[in-house]
Amino acid sequence: MDWNIVEGNWKQFKGKVKTQWGKLTDDHLDVIAGKRDQLVGKIQESYGITKDEAEKQIKDFEERNKGDLS
Numbered sequence: 227m228d229w230n231i232v233e234g235n236w237k238q239f240k241g242k243v244k245t246q247w248g249k250l251t252d253d254h255l256d257v258i259a260g261k262r263d264q265l266v267g268k269i270q271e272s273y274g275i276t277k278d279e280a281e282k283q284i285k286d287f288e289e290r291n292k293g294d295l296s
Contacts, residue, residue, distance in 0.1 A: 233260030239294075246287055249273060 232239050240255050243265070249272040250258075258264040262284065269280040 229260075229262045232262075236260035239291075242291060242294075243287075246283075247272065
């Protein structure tokens, strides 16, 4: 999967990300701006989870949305 597609279409994916990780604010999403590593960090910080768990959640998100990411 090419995360560059998400970054390039961030406005489209912001809603899906916010639905998945509701603790992330609009300000968080603006800072993340589609950058995967930023998303991992904000999920870790907001949910108090490990980097590995945040990566797993993003991987699951990617799988569920892969039709939108191709």
